[in-house]
Each structure stands twice: as C-alpha cells, then as structure tokens.
Amino acid sequence: MKIIETRELKKTYTLGKVEVNALNGVNALVEEGEFVAIMGPSGSGKSTFLNMVGMLDVPTSGEIYLNGTEITKMEEHARVEYRLRNIGFVFQFFNLFMELTAIENVMFPMMLSGHPFYKERAEELLESVGLKSRINHLPSELSGGEQQRVTIARALANQPKLLLTDEPTANLDTKATHEIMELFRRLNEEKHQTIIMVTHNPELGAKTDRIIHFRDGKVVK
Amino acid sequence: MKLSELKAALFYARRDIVKNKKVFIFITAAIIFATANIIIVNGFMDGIANDLVSNSIETSIGHLNIYPGEDDRFIEGVGFKEKKLSSMDEVVAFSSRLYASGTLSFRDKATAVNIIALDATNEKRVTNLLEKLDRGNTLEANDRDILISFRLAEDMGADAGDDVQVVFENGASQTYRIKGITHTGSYELDVNTVFMAKAEANSRLGFDDKASIILVKLTDKDIAGEKKQVMMDELGVFKVKTWWEEVEHIVKSAGAWSEFSNIVSAVGLVASAISVGVVIHINVVHKRRQIGIMKAIGASNSFIFTVFIFEAGLFGIIGVVGGDLLGYYGTRYFETHPFWEPITRTWFRARFYPYLLYNASIVSFGITILAGIYPAIKARRINIIKAIWG
Numbered sequence: 171m172k173i174i175e176t177r178e179l180k181k182t183y184t185l186g187k188v189e190v191n192a193l194n195g196v197n198a199l200v201e202e203g204e205f206v207a208i209m210g211p212s213g214s215g216k217s218t219f220l221n222m223v224g225m226l227d228v229p230t231s232g233e234i235y236l237n238g239t240e241i242t243k244m245e246e247h248a249r250v251e252y253r254l255r256n257i258g259f260v261f262q263f264f265n266l267f268m269e270l271t272a273i274e275n276v277m278f279p280m281m282l283s284g285h286p287f288y289k290e291r292a293e294e295l296l297e298s299v300g301l302k303s304r305i306n307h308l309p310s311e312l313s314g315g316e317q318q319r320v321t322i323a324r325a326l327a328n329q330p331k332l333l334l335t336d337e338p339t340a341n342l343d344t345k346a347t348h349e350i351m352e353l354f355r356r357l358n359e360e361k362h363q364t365i366i367m368v369t370h371n372p373e374l375g376a377k378t379d380r381i382i383h384f385r386d387g388k389v390v391k
Numbered sequence: 392m393k394l395s396e397l398k399a400a401l402f403y404a405r406r407d408i409v410k411n412k413k414v415f416i417f418i419t420a421a422i423i424f425a426t427a428n429i430i431i432v433n434g435f436m437d438g439i440a441n442d443l444v445s446n447s448i449e450t451s452i453g454h455l456n457i458y459p460g461e462d463d464r465f466i467e468g469v470g471f472k473e474k475k476l477s478s479m480d481e482v483v484a485f486s487s488r489l490y491a492s493g494t495l496s497f498r499d500k501a502t503a504v505n506i507i508a509l510d511a512t513n514e515k516r517v518t519n520l521l522e523k524l525d526r527g528n529t530l531e532a533n534d535r536d537i538l539i540s541f542r543l544a545e546d547m548g549a550d551a552g553d554d555v556q557v558v559f560e561n562g563a564s565q566t567y568r569i570k571g572i573t574h575t576g577s578y579e580l581d582v583n584t585v586f587m588a589k590a591e592a593n594s595r596l597g598f599d600d601k602a603s604i605i606l607v608k609l610t611d612k613d614i615a616g617e618k619k620q621v622m623m624d625e626l627g628v629f630k631v632k633t634w635w636e637e638v639e640h641i642v643k644s645a646g647a648w649s650e651f652s653n654i655v656s657a658v659g660l661v662a663s664a665i666s667v668g669v670v671i672h673i674n675v676v677h678k679r680r681q682i683g684i685m686k687a688i689g690a691s692n693s694f695i696f697t698v699f700i701f702e703a704g705l706f707g708i709i710g711v712v713g714g715d716l717l718g719y720y721g722t723r724y725f726e727t728h729p730f731w732e733p734i735t736r737t738w739f740r741a742r743f744y745p746y747l748l749y750n751a752s753i754v755s756f757g758i759t760i761l762a763g764i765y766p767a768i769k770a771r772r773i774n775i776i777k778a779i780w781g
Contacts (some may be wrong), residue, residue, distance in 0.1 A: 217780065221776060226686075226687055226688070226774055226775045226776060226779075227775075246692075247691060250686075250689055250690070250691045250692075251689070253687070253688070253689045254688065254689025254690075255689070258688075259684070259687050259688060261684065261687075261779060265684060267403070267681055267684075268410075268681070269406045269407050269410040270403070273407070274402075278399065278402075278403070278688075279688050279689060281395060281398060281402060282395060282396055282399045282690060282694070283395065283397035283688055283689070284393060284394075284395030286686070324688070325688075328689075366531055375772075
C-alpha cells in the first residue's frame with residue numbers, strides 16, 4: 171500500500187528578485203513499511219521534499235497523497251493535527267526540549283494529542299531505545315547518541331505512520347551512528363515502521379531498502 | 392484549543408520558567424514588591440484619609456452642621472433653634488459655636504488668633520474636641536480660663552498656667568489664664584486658636600443669641616442626608632451641611648494623592664512587567680529552533696502562543712500571591728506601627744481593606760499578562776522551516 175505519492179510536485183522560492191526551483195516536478199512513491207533513503211548533492215531538493223511530505227511547508231503546485239489523503243489543500247489546523255498523529259520527525263541536532271527530562275520530552279507529543287497513558291508509554295518507548303536508566307536525565311546530561319535515541323522515542327510517541335529523518339547521524343560518532351541505524355532497522359523490521367531518511371552518506375543509504383536520488387529538484391533514480 | 396493542549400502548555404510553561412532559577416527569583420521578586428507596593432501605599436492613603444475624616448468628625452463637625460445664610464455672619468435666634476433641636480427625636484446633642492478673631496499677647500509677643508467660643512457641656516456631647524489636650528486641663532462650663540492650640544503655645548512660648556492678654560475684634564481686652572494646650576490633629580484647629588466659654592466671649596463681644604455654627608449629633612450619622620432638609624424646614628435655615636459634605640474635600644484630596652501614588656506604583660509595576668516581557672522575549676529568541684521543532688511535532692500556533700502567555704501568567708500568579716501576602720502583612724504592620732508626621736504632629740497609619748488586595752492583584756496580573764503578549768505573538772509567528780533549518 172502506498173503511504174506517500176507525489177505528483178508533479180513543485181516548490182519555488184523567491185530569493186530577492188531570483189526565483190529558485192527547489193523542487194521541479196517530483197513524482198515519487200513510497201510503500202508502507204519501506205525504509206527509504208533520499209540522497210543527492212546539496213541543493214538538490216532532498217530537505218524541501220521532506221518538508222513537503224512532512225507537511226511543514228506547502229508546495230507551489232502538484233499533489234501529495236499521504237496514506238491516500240491529498241494533503242496540500244488542508245487547512246492549517248488540520249495539517250497540524252495530521253502531523254501530530256501521523257508523522258514523526260528526527261532532525262539533525264538540538265532536537266530536544268532542553269528544559270524537559272528525557273521522559274518528559276517523549277511524553278510531550280502524547281500530552282498534546284491527549285494520550286491517556288502518556289507516562290507509561292513514554293517509559294516503554296525509552297526502554298525500547300535502551301534508555302530506561304536515563305529517563306529522568308536532562309538532555310544536557312545525555313550524549314549525542316542518547317539524545318538522538320530520545321528524539322526517536324519522541325518521534326514514535328503517537329505511533330506515526332511515517333518517520334521522517336533528516337541527517338539523523340550527522341553529528342554522531344561511528345558507534346552512535348551504528349546504534350541509531352540499528353534502531354531504525356529494528357523499528358522497520360519489527361514494527362514495519364515506514365522510514366524516510368535524508369542522508370549524504372552512501373554507507374547509510376546502503377543500509378536502507380531503497381534509495382531515491384535527487385538532482386536539481388528532480389528524482390533522477 | 393483542546394484541554395490536552397492546555398495541559399501540555401501549562402506543563403511546558405511551568406518547566407520553562409524555572410529552568411533558570413536566578414532569573415525566576417529576580418522576576419517574581421520584582422512583581423512581588425511591585426504588587427506589595429501598590430497595596431501598602433494605597434493602604435497608607437486610605438489610612439490617612441480615614442484618620443483625617445474620623446478626626447474631623449470627632450473634633451470639628453457634627454453629623455449635620457448649620458451655618459448662617461449666605462449674606463449673614465451669624466445664625467440669629469440660636470436659643471429658639473436649640474429648643475427646636477431639643478424636641479427632635481433623631482437629635483442626640485448639639486453645640487453652638489461662635490467664631491471670632493482677636494489678638495493674643497504674652498510677654499513681648501503678640502499674634503492674631505481665631506477665637507472659638509463654645510459651651511463646654513454641649514460640645515462634649517457632640518465632639519471630643521475638648522479632650523484633645525497636650526497638657527493642662529480642659530474647659531468646663533462657664534470657665535473663665537482659656538485653652539490655646541499647641542502651635543500657638545509654641546510660637547508664643549506660653550504654657551498652661553500662664554496669663555495672656557486677649558484683645559477681641561471689637562477692641563475689648565481681657566487677661567486670661569491658660570488652662571490647657573490643645574492638640575486636635577486638625578491643622579485648622581491646631582494653628583492659632585483660642586478656645587473659651589461662649590458666655591465669656593458673648594460678654595466681651597457684646598453678642599447675644601448668636602452662633603457661627605451649630606453642630607448637631609444624630610442618632611445615626613447615616614441618616615444625615617435624609618434629615619438635612621427636615622432640619623432646614625424645621626429651623627428655618629438655608630445652609631446645612633452633612634458630615635459627608637464637610638469632609639468631601641479631605642476625601643477628594645486623599646483621592647488625588649492616591650492617584651499620584653498609584654501612578655508612582657504603576658511605574659514600578661510596569662518596570663517589573665517589562666522585565667517579564669523581556670525575559671519571555673529572550674526566551675522566544677533563544678528558542679527559535681525548539682519552537683520550530685515543537686510546531687513540527689504537532690504543536691499549533693495557538694498552543695505556542697498559549698505556552699508563553701502561561702509563562703507570563705505563572706510569573707503573574709506567583710508574583711501576585713507573594714505580593715498580596717507581603718502587602719497584607721506590610722499594611723497590617725503599618726497599622727500597628729504608624730509613622731510620626733512632624734508637620735501635622737499626627738500619626739500616619741496604614742489601614743487594610745480587602746479591596747486593596749483585589750485591585751492590586753487584578754492590575755498586577757493584568758499587566759504581567761499584557762507583557763507576555765508581544766513575545767507570545769512573536770513565538771506563534773515563527774516559521775517552522777526557517778526555525779529548524781535557519
């Protein structure tokens with residue numbers, strides 16, 4: 171079953187008097203349960219694509235179907251609600267709320283959505299990412315790898331259909347990078363979690379099911 | 392907004408405001424002191440006004456006060472009017488006073504004085520003017536001695552037991568012994584005033600059956616308004632003032648001072664509110680990326696706005712509760728520990744009224760919330776893409 175389908179997706183930014191076509195007619199498809207890497211040179215449109223399918227931004231033209239729902243014409247409040255319940259994000263760095271402990275960070279999206287057992291589920295999620303003993307630590311007391319694992323637990327809080335990650339290991343050492351990739355792989359294989367990961371690293375790309383190559387705002391392969 | 396979002400906003404706001412404990416303590420202390428300042432200063436203003444009004448009622452005026460007509464210096468036919476007053480059910484007591492002027496001489500000094508002549512027995516039933524003595528003894532009915540105000544005594548270097556000469560406005564002159572020195576707390580009565588028996592003044596001035604004012608004490612001062620016209624009709628007088636009309640100028644004057652002090656207090660409060668606004672604003676600026684991520688994971692713009700309004704609200708609640716407590720105990724303290732005011736030589740004491748808490752709380756909380764609105768709007772307008780990717 172298709173979880174993402176884009177049709178002739180275009181995004182044009184205006185920088186002063188210059189118009190930049192960040193996406194130039196992207197047609198892409200991701201099946202449910204896939205672990206997909208998006209690769210390409212800087213400025214190829216990878217992150218812009220992620221913003222569009224993550225409903226953080228709206229395209230200039232074209233259509234995006236998430237789980238069969240056309241999302242580009244949704245009202246802002248509906249987009250927010252859809253994002254909260256269906257999409258999880260893991261960004262490159264400084265992802266966590268620094269004044270909240272690890273468990274509070276994971277609880278937060280569930281508190282927003284009104285999950286009745288947010289504390290128990292947050293504990294389960296942190297245990298599943300190997301941080302049971304660190305639940306009451308502030309982000310400043312955690313290593314970079316641990317912080318990213320908390321972020322992943324938070325992204326999974328509302329059981330999203332789609333996990334979007336943008337260079338999730340860019341600031342991590344090799345060991346932590348390996349652990350995060352293992353975690354993604356486990357989530358994908360055991361929970362059938364659909365994951366789309368933007369990366370520059372071919373080694374990481376090779377660990378996914380499929381790579382979508384971007385160049386000049388288009389899917390080239 | 393859903394209840395779950397409100398709970399989450401409150402949860403985050405609570406964590407956020409205490410993350411920097413020093414800033415939290417500084418900001419809440421500013422609001423606490425600003426709120427307490429409003430309560431205590433207004434407590435003083437109310438206390439001073441109240442004391443002035445009470446003092447005036449106790450010493451200077453009756454519940455109803457009968458004056459001469461517009462073109463007359465004296466009320467004529469006082470004997471008849473007193474008889475009428477005696478027959479009225481609501482009248483408890485009355486005192487006719489005669490005001491005149493003259494000169495008082497002691498040794499090589501002389502000064503102009505106001506002479507208040509009264510019937511001591513009647514006056515004691517209406518006011519406690521004759522009990523307000525610094526030293527010496529008070530006047531009794533048909534006394535031939537006099538009382539003088541404490542400022543007059545100071546200026547003349549005279550004291551109880553001394554003999555002074557009084558020259559009346561008609562030129563009549565008489566030597567009197569000072570029986571006592573008064574200190575009423577009313578500026579007008581404490582300046583250059585001589586008190587003497589009305590019979591004695593009448594005999595020197597050649598007056599009969601006259602008064603400058605008749606002070607009337609009623610069974611209840613609250614019925615003064617409704618009895619005013621009755622009194623005018625029954626006695627055939629044209630100018631009667633209630634106690635409230637007599638003290639109106641004091642209340643208005645206190646009100647003007649109160650407004651001034653409120654402006655001063657407001658400056659302090661606005662300063663503390665600005666510090667709340669600045670702290671939240673800095674928070675918003677420093678948290679751009681976090682706010683972006685918060686939006687990315689599903690927080691709405693109204694949620695973001697609410698978080699920062701809650702932060703201002705929490706500062707406000709803690710500051711107002713602390714300020715109310717400090718203001719309450721501060722005002723209570725100054726009720727029992729008044730300031731000595733050397734010019735009027737009276738005690739300035741604060742007085743606590745519950746409305747002081749309500750007003751200060753509403754104003755402080757309101758201004759603190761207002762201070763949070765701008766940064767909250769700024770936070771809700773943050774663009775997700777720019778915040779996350781710069």
